[in-house]
Amino acid sequence: MSFTVAIVGRPNVGKSTLFNRLVGKKLALVDDTPGVTRDRRPGDAKLVDLRFQIIDTAGLEESGPETLEGRMRAQTEAAIDEADLTLFVVDAKMGLTPVDKTLAEMLRRRGKPVVLVANKAEARGSDGGFYDAFTLGLGDPCPISAEHGEGMIDLRDAIVAALGEERAFPPKEDVAETNVDVVDLNDDEEGAEDDDETAYDDSKPLRVAIVGRPNAGKSTLINRFLGEDRLLTGPEAGITRDSISVEWDWRGRTIKMFDTAGMRRKARVTEKLEKLSVADALRAIRFAELVVIVFDATIPFEKQDLQIVDLVLREGRAAVLAFNKWDLVEDAQAVLADLREKTERLLPQARGIRAVPISGQTGYGLDRLMQSIIDTDKVWNRRISTAKLNRWLEQQQVQHPPPAVSGRRIRLKYMTQVKARPPGFMISCTRADALPESYVRYLTNGLRQDFALPGVPIRIHFRASENPYENKKKKKR
Known part of the structure; x- marks a missing residue:
């Protein structure tokens, strides 16, 4: 990307709506409630012929640094310092407030290019707020409607004028001729030749989602991985709302982590905003390759913890358990033995799942957790x-023959792996619909043990072999 742009403004002026408009997707949560966005969310923006990095931020409010609003303000100020240009969004329909004037003064002191954006300019009676924006002393306001996509051409021109042609359109680098690797089209990921056991490619980026109950320490864990306060944290439960993605390198491999909102029991989720947050977390689980389920080691294996694990496995994701807040555990050895026993007893559908005691606050066990993720x-x-x-x-x-149902024994004829991610197998057999569930579990546990497939969901599909004489009538003698 050629440059970075931060979207700032007081709460509920349409920053996230503008962010979604520029990235072309509904990535950020949008609601009429002020203060929906809390963390800063990056995205790849496209505006006519401009390509740049955009950062959605929390609404700026005047508050003490120890409060939640104060910590949100610190995150927004970090985004302003990181960006090359700031889009200062005001509400043309509601008009200016003292907070807008305070924010304008803060942006002037930083001395970076600013584009003043008057959002909701399509509303009736917005002319007064639009003309009031001239008094902020940040140049001519650019009237737009982020909801309806009006004024985007003018916004593009304002960004180019603020940055300059050279900065907005950097010269393209000449691409040198490179050798092209020959790719064997028959070597498909799903296994056109499934006798080939393909080697694991550890150069591909790995997508990891961090999920768990509220206040389990998910954001603190990611901040410890990054080595900076990238995500908003605090003692309050339910701080994270959007699913925020961050990238970092671990031993030369790119890891893309998704911080998600805490998931409570469905019966307790009544507010619309929390429903949106949980739905965003579920999308992150489906998009990820591996899911780290964060438990609070001081109160582990709540009913909601078990439901989250079951949800992840039903989605077919690989899972690792992280028992966080290990620094608060007193008798570590006794607690560890108890957690191992409960993991085996309460999660039989994930036999062999890797579980790691960690502390996001101190950094204890993070290398072991990352190695478990890779394994x-x-x-x-x-x-x-x-x-x-x-x-x-x-x-x-031979060891355990399939049972005879209604006096007729079931024959398992042929087996092959039809997919990976997660491992899926197909078995050709007679009377597939009559095979009891107990025998399916016997085969699943055998696969897990004999082929070293611990802790991942295993799918077995049964297909009845075709009988060429089934539909033919008997010939008369």
């Missing part, structure tokens, strides 16, 4: 050759 992702991507699977299937039937 679990390898299992989630694992492929097993068809020859090995069929030899294994034959041994399983």
Whole structure:
């Protein structure tokens, strides 16, 4: 991206709506309630022929630094310092407030380019607020409607005028000729030749979602990974609302982490804004490859914790448990033994799942957690050759034959892995609909143990083999 732009303004002036308009997606939560956005959210923006990085920020309010509003203000000021240009959004419909004038003075002191944006200019009676914006002393306001997409051409011209042509349109670098690698089209990820057990590619970026109950320490954990206060934290429960993505490198590999809102029991989620936050967290789970479920080690295995684990596994994601706040545990060895016993007993559907005690506050156990993430992702991507699977299937039937249903024994004929991420298998058999669930669990547990597939969901599909004589009528003698 050529430059970075921060969107600032007091609460409820339409900053997140403008952010969504510029990125072309509904990434940021939008609601009539003031103060929906709390963390700063980056995105790739497109405005006519401009391409740049955009940062959505919390509404600026005057408050003490120890309060939640004060910490939100610190995050917004960090975004202003990081950006090359600031879009200062005011509400043309409501007019100026003393907070707008205070923010204008703060932006002037920083000395960076500012574009004054008068949003909601399409509303009836907005002319008064538009002309009042001239009194801020930040140049001519640019009237727009972020909701309806009006005035975007004028906004583009204002950004180019504030930055200059050279900064807005940097010269394109000449791309040198490079050698092109020959790609074998038959080597498909789903396994056109599923006898090939493809090697794990540790150069690809890894998408990791951090989920858990409110106030489990998810944002603090990510801040410790990054080494900076990138996400808003505090003693208040439910601070995070949007799913914020951050990138960093761990031992040369790019990790893209998603901080999500805390998920309470469905019956307790009644407010519209919390429903939007939880829906955003669920989208982050579906988008991620691996999910870290953060438990509070002082009160682990609440009912909601178990439901979150079950949700992640049903979505087919790889999962790792992180018992946070380990620095608050007194008898660590006894608690660790108790957590291991409860993990095996309460999560039988995730037998062998990796669980790591950590402390986001002190940094204890974070390297071990990252190694568990990588190891679990390898299992989630694992492929097993068809020859090995069929030899294994034959041994399983010798040790424990399929049951006879209505006097007729079920035969398992052929097995292959049809996909990875998560591992999925297909077994061709007779009378697939009559195979009892207990035998399916027997096969699943055998796969998990014999092929080292701990802690990841395993899907087995059964397909009835076709009988060529099934629909033919008997010939008369």
